[in-house]
Amino acid sequence: MLLQVNDLNISYKEVRAVHGVSFSIEEGELVSIIGANGAGKTSILNALIGLVPCGRQSSIFFSGKDITSLPSHERARKGIRIVPERARVFPRLTVYENLLTGIYGLRAKVDLKERLEWLYGFFPVLEERREQYSHTLSGGEQQQLAIARALISEPKVLLVDEISMGLMPLLVEKVFEILGDLNRKFGITILIVEQNALASLRISNRAYVLEAGRIVMKGNASMLIQDKRIREAYLGI
Numbered sequence: 001m002l003l004q005v006n007d008l009n010i011s012y013k014e015v016r017a018v019h020g021v022s023f024s025i026e027e028g029e030l031v032s033i034i035g036a037n038g039a040g041k042t043s044i045l046n047a048l049i050g051l052v053p054c055g056r057q058s059s060i061f062f063s064g065k066d067i068t069s070l071p072s073h074e075r076a077r078k079g080i081r082i083v084p085e086r087a088r089v090f091p092r093l094t095v096y097e098n099l100l101t102g103i104y105g106l107r108a109k110v111d112l113k114e115r116l117e118w119l120y121g122f123f124p125v126l127e128e129r130r131e132q133y134s135h136t137l138s139g140g141e142q143q144q145l146a147i148a149r150a151l152i153s154e155p156k157v158l159l160v161d162e163i164s165m166g167l168m169p170l171l172v173e174k175v176f177e178i179l180g181d182l183n184r185k186f187g188i189t190i191l192i193v194e195q196n197a198l199a200s201l202r203i204s205n206r207a208y209v210l211e212a213g214r215i216v217m218k219g220n221a222s223m224l225i226q227d228k229r230i231r232e233a234y235l236g237i
Helices: 041-048 072-078 095-101 112-122 124-128 139-151 169-186 197-203 228-233
Strands: 003-012 015-025 030-034 059-062 080-083 157-161 189-194 206-211 214-220
Touching (some): 003 041, 015 030, 015 214, 030 169, 041 189, 080 139, 112 139, 139 157, 139 169, 169 189, 189 197
Parallel strands (some): 030 189, 157 189
Antiparallel strands (some): 003 059
16 A cells, blocks of 8 residues: 555644545555545645644554654655645746756655656646746646646655646646546556546546545545436536
8 A cells, every 4th residue: 555544633723624534545546535625635635745733543654654743855755746736836937947846855866857858758848938937837837837846756646736726627628637647657646636526536546525524435436426426516417
């Protein structure tokens, strides 16, 4: 098991945002956590990367090792990387400079030339615009840059936070196609948290449904997409 989360509880002062959530991801899987805005999806990702503390009974295991108490930079060095919501690239850095921030502080050496060649092959627009400041890119291009920045360090698992947020429908389709290709063609392990249930389920192996901070359903993505409750609640069908 690559990632195992047990009894995850997250609170903000007196408000409990996540209640006893448990889930797992095998190496090479693409798994989604779907749910409405405010369900606790981003809080779960923030706990995985060490930005928010979890409850005393909670535990997070990565590659068989307990990382529950590790600081964020140590988790990043172990191979956990995130694509934040709304891209959040560095606006006053060029595309190339943004990519370099993805390997800052790594202990392991990365063959930068080789990684850039691979990334530019997969995201040709980034090579075309490598000297442009990132704030001049379109929303879809910034999203591609955010994904590439996370990938440059060769992560073991890619966490993707609400990637469809703020994008036009055509661009949403494009970025989900990219994530699907990264998983199928290159075997990259991906965890997506997403409001756009249909787009997320279509590319996932398995999925969990989160409501008010609790897992209420889980299973094979192709089966969940056919479930009447999911179709009515999240797909508007």
